[in-house]
Amino acid sequence: MNSEYTPDLDSEDDLFEHYRFEVPKGQAFLRIDKYLMSQIANSTRNKIQNAAENGDIYVNDVPVKSNYKVKPMDVIRILLSHPPFENHVLPENIPLDIVYEDDALLLINKPPGLVVHPGHGNYTGTLVNALAYHFENLPMNSSEHPGLVHRIDKDTSGLLVIAKTEAAMTHLAKQFEAKTSEREYVALVWGNVKEDEGTIEGNIARHVKDRMQMAVFADPEIGKPAITHYKVLERFGYVTLVSCVLETGRTHQIRVHMKHIGHTLFNDERYGGHLILKGTTFTKYKQFIDNCFKTLPRQALHAKTLGFVHPVTGEMMRFDTELPQDMQEVIEKWRNYSKSHTAEDEEE
Structure with a gap:
């Protein structure tokens, strides 16, 4: 606490x-x-x-x-999100994709499948284990995790900022708390999103029946306020590529908010996106989806851009990454599929 x-x-x-x-x-x-x-x-x-x-x-x-x-x-x-006992982090020589580094901080492009910190059955092979190997004396956050200013899911790829000093940790954490950091994600979601852009607002808290899920609650006394701004990047008929800009940073925020408006993330197993939620009943279509799932065996979500004020220089810094190969391949599959099918075949 x-x-x-x-x-x-x-x-x-x-x-x-x-x-x-x-x-x-x-x-x-x-x-x-x-x-x-x-x-x-x-x-x-x-x-x-x-x-x-x-x-x-x-x-x-x-x-x-x-x-x-x-x-x-x-x-x-x-x-709490961390075990009640103190973890002794084992340094492990896990390679890191470092986008930027100086004396105060570093930016990492996290690959899909890498757990951010130990816990919930993952006590080795995490980003924190890698950080412990590559860096000494990283500052602890309030959950006793070295260097971590924020987190993203195991199966979400993309940018994370890591603090290398106590001062940087405090400065960066305050920016996330004050909602002044800039975070854009790219997601592939089920369905044809009607509006070209919009804002989703709704308190998020742990699901009352499934403790592994989060959910949106209408009662303002339940959960934490959450705001997601989305914009359509490309339409493929049965799925849509969207940009999501976070105003808040809640657990599973994009995954929960997009499901809340009827557009679950593609292949997001925890929230039902691993099922065919839109499309035809044709066998060939099912085979196409299965092929997409094999190409992208995770939720289609990537933390693409990250912006913040440097804790030492005061400079506004913005970083951008390419979509990972698995997402690029699935997007290209959908792009080709949508071109080869007429508008009459597609659901709104």
């Missing part, structure tokens, strides 16, 4: 239980932040309130804010 900000951008982790309390029958109604201060050694109200703000405090499996009044028989749990 560290009070420092840690963006939870597209984290692939499950949650780990750090604390659990069952409120006794005789307990009077009391704000949960005050109650937890009396229960957790060395805790502060500020840390508890930050944990609540981040959606880490659950009562009867529902996230609550710090002004929630504890009632008798409530079950209070504090769930």
Whole structure:
């Protein structure tokens, strides 16, 4: 329950239980932040309130804010994205695609399939293990992960900024918190997106039935506010290539928001995009989709551009990457498919 900000951008982790309390029958109604201060050694109200703000405090499996009044028989749990025990990161000689590096920071183009940090069954072979091998004395973020300012999913490719000093970590984290960093993703989604561009707004929180998923909630008291701006780049009939610019950085934000408006990411297994959601019933079409899935065995999402103010020079820096080979190949397959089929065959 560290009070420092840690963006939870597209984290692939499950949650780990750090604390659990069952409120006794005789307990009077009391704000949960005050109650937890009396229960957790060395805790502060500020840390508890930050944990609540981040959606880490659950009562009867529902996230609550710090002004929630504890009632008798409530079950209070504090769930965080990292294990409750301290991990000893094993340095591993995993190659890194470094786009830029100086004394304060570095930019990495993460390949698909690389887990960002240890946890949830992945304690070796992660980006953090690679960083521990290639760099010494990286600063720890609030989750005790060296160098990490933000995260992206295992099967999402693209740009990550890594802090090399404590000052850079603090400066960069504040930019993500203040929403001044610039982040653009490119995604291939199911369906023909009607509008050329638009904005998706909706609070995001852990799915009530499937803990491995996030979901959009209409209730403003549930989850964290999230805003995604999208723009159509190219239409292929049954799928659409879109650019998504993040105003906030919530867990699985693009994946959840695009599904929320009816356009699940192509081959996003966790959210149902590994099924044929649009198209024909012809065998040849099914074979075409299967071929696409084999070419791109992950969700079609790439963190293409990243912009931020350099923590030392004050210069605005912007970085851009090419789409990875697997996404390029699938896009080309769809481009050829859409050209060879008439508009009458396509669904809106």
